[in-house]
Amino acid sequence: MKKVRTIQVGASIFEENDSVARANMQVLKERGVFCVNVMGSPGSGKTALLERSVKALLDKGIRTAVIEGDINGSLDGERLAVLGIPVVQVNTGGACHMDANMVRKGMEMLGPDKIDILFIENVGNLVCPAEFRLGEDVSVIVSSVPEGEEKPLKYPLMFRISSLCILNKSDLLEFTGFKIERFREYLFESASGIDLILLSARTGEGMNGWMDFLARGMDKKKSPRIVVAGMGDRMKGDDGAGCEVVEMLKKERLDGNVSVIDAGNAIENYLGVISKMKPGRVIIIDAVDFGGRPGDARFLDAASLVENTSSTHTFSLPLIIEHIRRETGAECLILGIQPERISFSHEISLPARQGVSKAVGMIREIISKP
Amino acid sequence: MHEMSLVSCLMAILEDTRKKKKNITSFLAINITINPYSCINEESLNFAFSVMCRDNPVYSRARILVSRSGDPVSREFLLDSVEVEINEEGQNDTGRRKHL
Secondary structure, eight states: OEEEEEEEEEEETTHHHHHHHHHHHHHHHHHTOEEEEEEEOTTSSHHHHHHHHHHHHHHTTOOEEEEEEESSOSHHHHHHHTTTSOEEEEEOTTOSSOOHHHHHHHHHHHTTOOOSEEEEEOOSOSSGGGGOOOSOSEEEEEEEGGGOSOHHHHSHHHHHTOSEEEEEOGGGGGGSOOOHHHHHHHHHHHOTTOEEEEOOTTTOTTHHHHHHHHHHHHHHHHSOOEEEEEEOOTTBGGGGHHHHHHHHHHTSOOOTTEEEEEEETOGGGGHHHHHHTOOSEEEEEEEEEOSOOTTOEEEEOHHHHHHHOEESSSSOHHHHHHHHHHHHOOEEEEEEEOOSOOSSBSOOOHHHHHHHHHHHHHHHHHHHOO | OOHHHHHHHHHHHHHHHHHHBTTEEEEEEEEEEEOTTOOOOHHHHHHHHHHHTTTOGGGTTOEEEEEEOSOTTSOOEEEEEEEEEEETTSSOBHHHHHHO
16 A cells, blocks of 8 residues: 655765865865865956965965866866966766865875965856855855946845955956945945955955955964853843853953854754864853753763763754854863753852853863963 | 756756666655745756656656745755655565564
8 A cells, every 4th residue: 555655864965075075174284275266257357366465375385286177178287277276177067066076086186295375266157056064164255336236136145154355356346336235235235244344356456355354264263263152041140141251251351263152042043154264173052951060060071961961952962063063163162060950030140150160261271372 | 947957957957866776666756945035947847857868768757846935045956855656566676674
């Protein structure tokens, strides 16, 4: 007898690509290479930008390499190879985007030469490349004045997943009706956290800002970004201890490489923000009943949380940790504070307050280590 | 635009599901969730799907149903569930056996 059934699957269709991207990221991390995925429409000036960038970086003694992605031909790769840097031309054979496996092969072809920055020039396209992770540290979208102001509204995903928008061909502004304020408005409407640099790869205008961006990226790569996220419900007494730690840390003068997030009782709402920061380490602070004395603070193993303790929240903290690890490759630490009471109250008990102070000290110690 | 390559990945997961649940006789609906800003087109996805499995009767009645939700930055593309026709007289429903 035949029957109709629903089977829950819950699998990511990008998983195969994403696992290779994570492996690429790991290899680059081990080599200390800062990887930039350069995307944009055909003719936006990606190759011209790279030509000028490679020259400027060489002058500073920074070694670069390029994986050049095109559907067909090697013109762009040849333009860059004459600068004397390692270039691998990848032809996607009709595919409208590069995927992680193409980048893996490109990295193999580049070999073990020491480089500081790997540029991936993606296929000229504002749609498909946005969907595929490659193992990059940052994605940069190159838009250009002749394309018009409305691209961020028409292709929002591309701008949302990018850390930086370079508006190229600024030297043409005076010859077009391009309205920079309108572009800004559309850009920040589509992608509120993105940075914008106005640049001309032809004249060199705006190159300093771009070079600073790359320098900051390299510094962060050497010293991985730390995200400290406090979670808990301030309406439930000691459950707000994690948020209280964050509140105290915010008052301190922290290293620029440390970001502090008050995630309240919905850390899942911040997973996208955390992923975008590309952290090397994530510390989550929460009130957790790990069987200690009220006010104890200790680092906990996610696995032990499942078996031996219960989080004070209804969702699974190990699941959140797993997601962050999968998305960023970051090391994740859980700093638990043993609560005395979880009940309807704005007050944190004295023992839990002591736990908050201990936790702040423990985080300070971690942050101060190289 | 790249629906064909995505369908190829989707097919691999569906075939894996079919191997695990050996008494599936037909796929009826394939429910996926896509990032709200993804440019993947449902019709193109179904077209690519019909092309890729046109010689396979197990998929002849199947249709991909797309819902758009999730974190707009996450590039999400999930196969949530499949609606299938199964032969209950057949054997090897590994899920049920495990349960029993």
